[in-house]
Amino acid sequence: MLRWLVCFSLLVCVMSQTPRPCESPKAWEGDVHTFDESKKFRRNARITYDEENIRIREVEELAIGSKDDFFDVIRLYREGVEYRLNLRTKVCNVTTLTRHFVPIGFPPNANFSDSFVIGISGFQDEEVSAISFDGVFEGVQFYGIVTTPDCYPVHLTTQSQQFGLAQSQYYNIKAGIPDPNVFIPPPECTRK
Ligand SMILES: *[C@@H]1O[C@H](CO)[C@@H](O)[C@H](O)[C@H]1NC(C)=O
Numbered sequence: 001m002l003r004w005l006v007c008f009s010l011l012v013c014v015m016s017q018t019p020r021p022c023e024s025p026k027a028w029e030g031d032v033h034t035f036d037e038s039k040k041f042r043r044n045a046r047i048t049y050d051e052e053n054i055r056i057r058e059v060e061e062l063a064i065g066s067k068d069d070f071f072d073v074i075r076l077y078r079e080g081v082e083y084r085l086n087l088r089t090k091v092c093n094v095t096t097l098t099r100h101f102v103p104i105g106f107p108p109n110a111n112f113s114d115s116f117v118i119g120i121s122g123f124q125d126e127e128v129s130a131i132s133f134d135g136v137f138e139g140v141q142f143y144g145i146v147t148t149p150d151c152y153p154v155h156l157t158t159q160s161q162q163f164g165l166a167q168s169q170y171y172n173i174k175a176g177i178p179d180p181n182v183f184i185p186p187p188e189c190t191r192k
């Protein structure tokens with residue numbers, strides 16, 4: 001009888017636990033599609049995320065209105081440098097990073113919003129367990145969805161006076177970094 005009671009109260013504890021804000025795994029690659037309808041801003045990027053070495057590489061297509069451009073961007077936060085190579089013109093800009101590194105995930109004070117299944121419940125290959133959080137971070141309102149329990153990004157909505165309303169979807173994520181050489185700046189960026 002006592003054992004049952006203990007089991008029961010444990011179960012209740014587990015069931016009533018509110019999911020905590022999480023950070024994404026420290027190394028992965030994935031595609032992100034971002035758009036901001038009001039600014040006619042659209043971005044498709046392949047991200048390599050390396051939190052261990054605080055660096056991010058993005059190969060991106062940026063479209064603002066009818067203007068379309070392609071960039072290879074490497075941000076090395078340890079060195080405080082961004083390399084931005086325009087893949088069309090081959091002009092590379094090397095600039096000092098002004099923003100500090102923000103890990104992908106949720107700040108610790110983010111508020112749990114919901115937990116649900118994306119896709120079809122009970123279909124092993126077609127269901128993804130997800131949780132969502134919202135809040136305000138550095139003046140930006142956010143709502144994000146991540147997979148659970150591993151916290152890979154699925155969706156992010158952000159809204160602020162400065163940047164407007166932007167929506168991002170994440171796809172094709174693979175754990176790990178297959179080629180760390182992607183963080184070596186291209187020759188156009190290091191040529192004197
Ligand atoms: C590179 O810097 C120049 C001068 O600041 C600027 O006009 C140009 O738009 C920048 N190019 C990129 C790819 O950021």
Ligand SMILES: *[C@@H]1O[C@H](CO)[C@@H](O)[C@H](O)[C@H]1NC(C)=O
Nearest residue numbers: 107109110111134135136137
């Ligand atoms: C979470 O909600 C509380 C209460 O509404 C609020 O004070 C707090 O700022 C929220 N967290 C974030 C990150 O916005």
